[in-house]
Structures are given as C-alpha cells and as structure tokens.
Amino acid sequence: MAEPLGLRRGIWIGLLGFIATAAALRAEPTVGQDPARKLVIGSKNFAESRLLAEMLKILVEDRSDFEVEHRANLGGTLVCMEALRAGAIDVYPEYTGTGWTVILEEKRRASDPMRTYFEVAKAYRERWDIEWLSPFGLDNTYVLAISEAKAASLGITTISDLVAHGPSLTAGFSIEFMERPDGWPGLREFYSLQLGSARGLEHGLAYEALAAGEVDLVDAYATDGKLLRYPLRRLKDDRGFFPPYQAAPIVRGAVLRDHPELRSMLDGLAYRIDDASMTKLNHAVEVEQRGFREVAMGFLRDEGLTRNTAVEAPAQKRTGFWRFFLDRWRVTLQLVLEHIWLTAIAVALAALVALPLGIWIQGRPMAARISLAIAGVIQTIPSLALLALAIAVPGLGLSTRSAIAALFLYSLLPILRNTHAGLGAVDAELVDAAKAIGLTKGQVLRQIKLPMAMSTILAGLRTATVISIGVATLAAFIGAGGLGQPIVTGLYLNDPDLVLSGALPAGFLALAMDFVLGRLERRLVPRGLRA
Numbered sequence: 411m412a413e414p415l416g417l418r419r420g421i422w423i424g425l426l427g428f429i430a431t432a433a434a435l436r437a438e439p440t441v442g443q444d445p446a447r448k449l450v451i452g453s454k455n456f457a458e459s460r461l462l463a464e465m466l467k468i469l470v471e472d473r474s475d476f477e478v479e480h481r482a483n484l485g486g487t488l489v490c491m492e493a494l495r496a497g498a499i500d501v502y503p504e505y506t507g508t509g510w511t512v513i514l515e516e517k518r519r520a521s522d523p524m525r526t527y528f529e530v531a532k533a534y535r536e537r538w539d540i541e542w543l544s545p546f547g548l549d550n551t552y553v554l555a556i557s558e559a560k561a562a563s564l565g566i567t568t569i570s571d572l573v574a575h576g577p578s579l580t581a582g583f584s585i586e587f588m589e590r591p592d593g594w595p596g597l598r599e600f601y602s603l604q605l606g607s608a609r610g611l612e613h614g615l616a617y618e619a620l621a622a623g624e625v626d627l628v629d630a631y632a633t634d635g636k637l638l639r640y641p642l643r644r645l646k647d648d649r650g651f652f653p654p655y656q657a658a659p660i661v662r663g664a665v666l667r668d669h670p671e672l673r674s675m676l677d678g679l680a681y682r683i684d685d686a687s688m689t690k691l692n693h694a695v696e697v698e699q700r701g702f703r704e705v706a707m708g709f710l711r712d713e714g715l716t717r718n719t720a721v722e723a724p725a726q727k728r729t730g731f732w733r734f735f736l737d738r739w740r741v742t743l744q745l746v747l748e749h750i751w752l753t754a755i756a757v758a759l760a761a762l763v764a765l766p767l768g769i770w771i772q773g774r775p776m777a778a779r780i781s782l783a784i785a786g787v788i789q790t791i792p793s794l795a796l797l798a799l800a801i802a803v804p805g806l807g808l809s810t811r812s813a814i815a816a817l818f819l820y821s822l823l824p825i826l827r828n829t830h831a832g833l834g835a836v837d838a839e840l841v842d843a844a845k846a847i848g849l850t851k852g853q854v855l856r857q858i859k860l861p862m863a864m865s866t867i868l869a870g871l872r873t874a875t876v877i878s879i880g881v882a883t884l885a886a887f888i889g890a891g892g893l894g895q896p897i898v899t900g901l902y903l904n905d906p907d908l909v910l911s912g913a914l915p916a917g918f919l920a921l922a923m924d925f926v927l928g929r930l931e932r933r934l935v936p937r938g939l940r941a
Contacts, residue, residue: 485887544680635692756817768829828870832863
C-alpha cells in the first residue's frame, strides 16, 4: 500500500512551522539597544538572592539610563560564578563564607567577618578581576534547626549537644549543603557528629518535612523567612565551624572600569539590611507569597532609597489551581514554545551527528565501542554540571545556546545506540542475497538496512526527544527559559501551584511529542517491519 505523501509532508511542515514560530517568539529585539549601557544582574535559585538582585536592579534603573536585565534562578554558586567569569552576567549577590570555602577552597577556619571579607575580596580581585563591593549588612550563616518540642525533650541547645543524640535523629539537608565543604561533610568531621540518617532535600521543602515529622533536623539560613513560621530552635554553633556569610554584590572589574559610576549605585544598599530585616523580607515572599519586585520596591521606598513612587499591585489571592493556571495561559504558552525550541533544535542537531555516525561505525567494532562509550560517559554527567561547564565555552555563555549544547550531548546516546543496534540486527543472509543480485553497498544501506532498521532508529529518536523535554526543565538554572522556570521558582517558594504550572505542560508536551513521532514512525516504517 502506497504511503500517503501528503500526510507525511503535512507532518513535517507542521513541525517545522511550530519550530519557526517558537524561534520567532524566542528572538530578542535588538533595535534601539545600546550594549554598552546594559547591565546583567544574576541571582541564585533561592528567595534572598533574588530579592537582593531585584533591589540592585531597581537602584540602577532609578539612578541611571542603564538597561538592566535580571537573570534569576541561576543554579547555585557554580553556575553564577562561571557566568560572571565568562561575562554572561555582570554582577550578582554572593556570600563571603561561600567565596572562602567553595570558590577559594580555603581550609583555614574563618571567624572574623571583616578579615574574611577583605581576604576574599583580595583573592577574587587578583585571580579573576572580580570586585567585592560593600556588604549589605546581613550575615546569612548556616544554622541547624530542630523542632522546639524535640529540642526541649532532649535538652539540645548547641550543635555539640547533638553528638550524644545523633544516632537517633534523622536529617533532611539541602542538596548543596550535603556536598559543600562548609556543609555536612565538614560539619560531621569537625564535631565528630554521627546521625541516624541524612538525606538531601530541596531547601524549600525541608521545613515542611520537619513540620510533618519526616525528619528531625534541617539546615537553615540564618535569615530564612520560614524560621518565623515554624516553632524551631536554632542550635548554637558553639565551636565556631561555620564561617561568616556576609552578603555583598560582586562585579566584574571590567564593568566598573568602563562604568565607574556603577560602584556608588550598587553600593546604595551598603549596611542597610540587617538580619532581622532580611528575615522579614524573605518571609514576605516565601510565606506570604508576595511578589519579589513588590517586596523589594517596598523596602527601598521605606528606606528612602528610590524616587519611584509607583505602587506595585499586590498578588491576587488564588481561588484554586485551575483558575491560577488559566489566568497565566499566555505565560505558559510562551514557556511551552521556548521549551519546544530548546528541545527541537537539540534533538535535530543530535540526529544530524548520531545518525551518520551510527551508520559509519557499522563493521568497525573498535570505532563502535569508542563512540558508544563516549556517548555513555556524557550521559552520566550530572545535567546541572554540564550546563555550568557549557557556560564557560566561548560563544555559548549564559544563553539558550548553552542549554541546547547540553541537550544535544544528552540526545546523542539513544539515537546513536539505536541506529547502531538497528542496523546491526538486519539479517546477514538478507544482506548477502542483496549483494549477490548486484546491489552496491550504498544501495544495500538505503534499500535494505535502513528500511528494516527504521523502527529501531525512530524509537531512539523518540527516546531522545522525551529525555530532552525532561532535562530541558533544568535550562531555567542558567536563565534559558522553558517550563523549568515556574518549577524552580515554585520549589524554593514551596508553591505547589507554580510547580504544577510548569510540570503539567512539560508532561503533556512529552506525551504529545511521543505521539507525533509515533505517528511519523507508522508512516515511515513498512507495516510488516513495525516493532
């Protein structure tokens, strides 16, 4: 039975049209922009960092003609630092303790806040031409928190007190705290502390786990807004393990040399935010679910730091998830198109590389082993680490290009492996018979091997597409957009509606693309050869 050419052509035209539409919407306007007067501010994926960055943005906008962009939700210290060094962002709020232990990898104990600040600032300036500006005034050090009832029953007030009770306690530590030298690994060794168990949790969910009795102990930041919500006891670091964590803007030196007036603008918040004020600000966004810009603008206005008298509209009270979801359909549609753009380009590029390579390694056992091993090793690299490494590659930076590069690498293995396996599974006797009747090697490939392997090859393409749609949610950690944006924000704000507004479309998108590619497979693979 002949294939309906019109339907196949229609499917391809439809897919290409969808990609083109997404590309058009994804394009950033360039008319009227002066790159020399643009400042890009980054922030990590937690509320305080985003609030501080938003305040810096408002200050610069209020006092200059700079076009200021805020790249929020960047995936932690590694991503932010790589983005700053690569010039993808110009400034972001950082903490002296993080610079001391994570970036500089200092093994010495740091106890004096100002000495730590000056040593970190000096090292950053000399190594990377990065300037630490004046601190905001807050010290957001790590603390361990336990429910007040549990602490009272066990008589625990300090971290040293935990030692005697540790084996009977379970901990839920933030994922970064589980790995950092100034986190659980260092704390465990320094205090000789053993716990019954310690597992990694998203920081925004740890308090809920503690309140529900699922864990006994969590790590917290000293200025966490949720510390005001729950009856918790903060354990005293009686032996002084945690270094000071003074928050301050850090800026690329080249930016300050080109625009020295920025220093006074960014220093506008110097020593204006103490621990108590920051805790209240975090509580406003984390617990009261007020908007970041609304809270930041309100603080600056109260402090007399902005001339902007515009009143930010407060967030409307929600009446349910579906109403919330429908009210933001335009935002969701834009994010879906961004997600499709990221995935389609990455999988298409991977297919252009993996399909020819899968064909070429047939009959070359050594080349096949090496190619599949390399693709397999790439697949084992943590996705966030791969995104962070992509930022440092010249020409990629903190953009959709880095996300596409990472997704491209993740898509190689399923396409390459299925192409190799599909072609290798073709009956050797059938191939010999084709050669016996005079078919050339190229004709055997096109007329025998590829049609018989097509079902397996397309299965690899479908697998790569579904994997890419899932991994693409992590593009939000480098500010590349997509459906991961509401998921990431919802996680650290503990906002289930926001998480679902990104997760549900991502799931439906994966199902839809799998269905479309399944229909395409039915049209391209002869009926008798379908899997």
